[in-house]
Amino acid sequence: MMPFMASAVNLALPAIQREFSLSAAMVNGIVSIYLLSAAVALVPSGRLADLYGRKLLFTAGVVLFSTSSLVLGFSNGIVWLLAGRVAQGLGGGMMMATGLAIISSVFPAGERGRAIGFNVAAVYVGLAVGPYAGGLLTEALGWRSIFLCNFPLGVLTVVLLVLKVPGEWADGGKGRFDGLGAVLYAFSLVSFMAGLSLLPALSGLLLVLFGAGGFVLFTCHELRAPFPLFEVRLFRDNRVFAFSSLAALINYGSTFAVSFLLSLYLQHVRGLGPGTAGAVLLWQPVVMALLSPVAGRLSDRAQPRLIASLGMGMSSLGLLLLTFLGRDGAILYVILCLVCLGIGFALFSSPNMNAIMGSVAPHHYGIASGAVGAMRLIGQMCSMAIALVVFALVLGSHGEQGGNHPALPQALTICFGIFSILCGVGIVFSLARGNLRREWQPAKENHEH
Template sequence: MPPSNAVRKETVLFIATLAAFLTPFMGSAVNIALPTIAAEFSMDAVSLSWVASSYLLATAMFLVPFGRLADIYGRKKIFTLGIAVFTVSALLSALAASGTELILFRFIEGIGSAMIYGTGVAMITSVFPPGERGRALGINVTAVYLGLSIGPFIGGYLTELFTWRSIFLTNIPLGILIVALVFRDLKAEWADARGERFDLAGSVFYSLMLLLVMYGFSRLPGTVGIVAVLAGAGVFAGFLLHERRTASPVLDIALFSANRAFAFSNLAALINYAATFAVGFLLSLYLQVVRGLDPGTAGLILITQPVVQTIFATPAGRLSDRIEPRYVASAGMALTVVGLALLSRLDAATDIAYIIGSLVLLGFGFALFSSPNTNAIMSSVERSCYGVASGMLATMRTTGMMFSLGVATVTFAVFIGSTAITPAVAPLFLASQQAAFAAFTLLCIVGVFASLARGSVRAEPPAPCPVSD
């Protein structure tokens, strides 16, 4: 049984929040080091994008399966294993001798991240009642934004003073600390679907589908990319058919077809991350390659967005405990549209203050969206679905991130080709960046309507998890 006293609730929140800081810190810190990594390993634009994409791909592939395993065998167990895998892979990444090795170790790191993402939010939701859940999830999201905030700053200076490898090494002590705290302070376990069967075939279908689609998207507009995307669509059709027929699916489709709030909240999350994640990736290259800034200075500029997110994420979560989450989240998405539209107008001489102002708008919009949207998703299902719901939310997030990087990769392929991003191709890079930001703006406009379409979360009780033997 989950613990009910306030001390234990806060302990769970503290441990899950430390883990929530760990993974975004790594991602944002590595982004600022990408030009340095590209120079050391002689990587072209498309290959470089896989340093980030391999991590996100693995996370997306394994999130829902590990969320389901956590519901059956224990969320704490999967969470702890995920921290261990993440920590070991960080060490391996620091020791990588080539770009290929780094991409492989980042993939393994993504598997560990899937175990963390699919369980941390579920553990928090398991111990906090609905009236307190928005505040707790807001604190957890704040930790995500704090990691995003200081990642570029610390990553930039670590890269300058030491090497990019030191970024991975800084994560190891925190990973060890989290594992130690779990063993010392978390004696309870949460497995609300204990005894149900794990759908291995469905998990293979699901992971293969994401692998084919995401790999294919990164290879567009070439023939290989088109074939892979079509193959992924075929596997997806097989996945849907299998899930409807199996008694204990890894992802019951009824969660979407019979739960409007769950379906549209997840769609809104997918669109939001798809429209915003590549901002840091593109601006890191823009500031260092086009504007000639050093990694430390570029990192200082890029922390603007996540700092604003950090400040407002917890108040936004509390607000969603009192006001219908769709209104708060949709307002945030609308502000994000404005920020992206401003960034689509960047050129080689844009004032830095203009860039910072755009990032402030993005940060405020994202803070208003993320915590209320998470609250809406987790409050729309019953306890036995928390792991799957948490895993699905994280899948929407990481799939959106992959799609976002995929859009950037396609624009690179169209405008730049398989050439290293250097000052010599700055005009072509600017054209590709403007095209990407314009696409993100249009996508985010669609997201506003998806967010509004979710309906009222408070009007209906949490939907029962339809999984059964």
């Protein structure tokens, strides 16, 4: 539901803008407020899931996500739209923080990678189907239908959870929830991510620094807290977890903006229509969906760091090839680069998640799952920030629009070059994580605390 919604709603934005006479900034707010809300919910939801039950938090997330989708479908103004997107983001964050933790609780170490691979494949199927389904629904039934169709899917999911997923998983013992830590985390993250979206403006830089300072305070508080919201010592004492998380941050930071950049290239430089450009860009998520289960299974048999590092190498190669695209690059060449990126991301994503979840004790599954989601969202925001800064520097006052600016191919080449180098640096961190110590025993039966 989440990936489908994230990609489908982009097709509804023009219709929403027309109906409510919204400014471009307000339309951007409909998207960004969802991402911010999801990011804020990730780590606290992971901790709550460890304390009180992962299925409970996941089910609550589905209910909130589905109910807010219903509200969005019947909203009659921008206030209801924004409120619904906040609630939808919080529900989505709860699902993101607990889904991976449940998979890790159910499947033993020797089967976890394959299960994570299928989970990742489902994400990319949603991302691939979303734009086409969103466009068809908006054209045939209106933009509200995109939100309304999520409600029956949510009801079906809750029914399946109740009937087909017995028991509960909670390994947090008798600890307490760190409310102050949650406030510090949310305040720091919102400041940091909002600042990234405003770069290279001075206000954006100040917010980024403010958010970074907030994270320092958050870390100091967590080190002293008797029951921390997030066990920051994992980054100090768990090499596999620390370097795998950093590799994820770098990987998302160097790949997320590629679809945005290639969309500009295909439409403004090569003159393709939106539908044709979308069909070209579809190659990457399709390859990722097909190969993610295979990569996950491979990470059950070989060390995840080797497979994930190979994946980052493929992504770096794909990005390097894109730097030679030029103004008259063949569409077949673009597809080749996208296939290379799809293979790279598939080889990286599932094995890296398997390494993160396999490196922590069961009572930290929720926290680790939340950390994976946080690295993903922060990396995505950093990726877009890098692209926007390059556009501002190369295209000047036309940086925000891009469009038919004669220097657009140069800006794209610089972005792809920076991202390729970042991916290369990420390979070093991916290899530096060391080998994962596996525990080859069956997963414990569902249990309650």
